[in-house]
Amino acid sequence: MSLSPEQLGALIDNVTADIIAHADELTALDSAIGDADHGINMKRGAEAVRAEREALTVKPVSDALKAIGTRLVMTVGGASGPLYGTLALSLAKEWPGNAFPEALGKATDAVAARGKSNIGQKTMLDVLYPLVAALKSGTPVAEIPAVADRAAEATIPVKATRGRASFLGDRSIGHMDPGARSVALIATAIVRTLGDKS
Amino acid sequence: MTRNVGIVIVSHSPLVAEGAADMVRQMVGDEVPLAWCGGDPSGGLGTSVQAIMDAIERAWSDKGVAILVDLGGAETNSEMAAEMLGSPRSEKVVVCNAPIVEGAIMAATEASGGASLAEVRATAQELSPG
Numbered sequence: 622m623s624l625s626p627e628q629l630g631a632l633i634d635n636v637t638a639d640i641i642a643h644a645d646e647l648t649a650l651d652s653a654i655g656d657a658d659h660g661i662n663m664k665r666g667a668e669a670v671r672a673e674r675e676a677l678t679v680k681p682v683s684d685a686l687k688a689i690g691t692r693l694v695m696t697v698g699g700a701s702g703p704l705y706g707t708l709a710l711s712l713a714k715e716w717p718g719n720a721f722p723e724a725l726g727k728a729t730d731a732v733a734a735r736g737k738s739n740i741g742q743k744t745m746l747d748v749l750y751p752l753v754a755a756l757k758s759g760t761p762v763a764e765i766p767a768v769a770d771r772a773a774e775a776t777i778p779v780k781a782t783r784g785r786a787s788f789l790g791d792r793s794i795g796h797m798d799p800g801a802r803s804v805a806l807i808a809t810a811i812v813r814t815l816g817d818k819s
Numbered sequence: 820m821t822r823n824v825g826i827v828i829v830s831h832s833p834l835v836a837e838g839a840a841d842m843v844r845q846m847v848g849d850e851v852p853l854a855w856c857g858g859d860p861s862g863g864l865g866t867s868v869q870a871i872m873d874a875i876e877r878a879w880s881d882k883g884v885a886i887l888v889d890l891g892g893a894e895t896n897s898e899m900a901a902e903m904l905g906s907p908r909s910e911k912v913v914v915c916n917a918p919i920v921e922g923a924i925m926a927a928t929e930a931s932g933g934a935s936l937a938e939v940r941a942t943a944q945e946l947s948p949g
Binding site for chain 1: 859860863864865866868892896898899
């Protein structure tokens with residue numbers, strides 16, 4: 622898998638733009654069941670990645686992902702920093718030797734290990750694992766955003782058992798998980814940018 | 820090289836981290852390398868991997884460093900910071916599953932007697948239910 626500098630640049634532009642545009646929404650979701658910082662933190666990470674755009678686009682994809690992951694770990698601040706950072710760092714490691722669905726699967730396992738969490742606990746994993754399953758089963762790329770959105774919406778009735786929202790117990794029911802929402806946003810931005818080339 | 824395990828306190832709030840460190844210092848004086856950090860990379864409530872790595876450096880002991888944290892992100896970021904130190908130093912850093920203030924005081928008291936990293940961690944974690 623290789624991306625041209627133009628494709629990588631467009632990916633960075635579109636993913637960070639969507640995160641920044643939805644920062645208030647993510648923070649609002651997080652204020653319902655968490656500590657109201659997810660949008661703020663993700664926006665800070667997006668801006669930090671954006672600031673390095675020129676240096677990132679000339680790198681091979683795996684080096685760019687490694688640099689992005691490190692940047693997210695260092696700048697995001699909340700638990701989402703190490704979690705998204707681990708996703709990017711792990712993809713950087715796994716993608717060169719694996720097809721993308723397998724690489725994303727391994728990277729998602731690494732996120733689960735980092736967060737000591739698993740699917741069904743109202744976290745970002747509830748979107749990542751369905752995406753991995755859809756990609757592995759050959760779902761057309763154009764349908765991936767819908768898969769992500771459905772998976773994010775499916776977190777609404779779930780009771781959180783991991784992360785800050787788990788402190789709320791039953792009161793976490795009825796709200797979409799902000800991490801699930803941000804994964805869906807990113808997946809949609811990637812598909813929009815790369816289309817069937819992804 | 821210091822002879823005792825170091826203690827790092829990581830809170831979302833710099834005020835909490837500093838206050839807990841003050842209490843530890845009152846208990847153990849300068850017997851234990853001690854550092855704290857709090858706040859996200861922009862200075863808001865949260866934690867920063869870079870700040871945690873810096874705190875580990877300040878409290879470094881070849882016997883190891885025990886980290887006490889408050890909430891979720893502090894734990895995840897502390898584990899990440901420990902890993903980013905790289906081997907073999909990352910193997911000498913543990914994040915304790917214990918209440919931050921009581922855990923820090925118990926861990927530091929244990930450390931001041933020359934206990935190993937495993938003993939320091941176990942003492943702190945005796946405070947955790949389950």
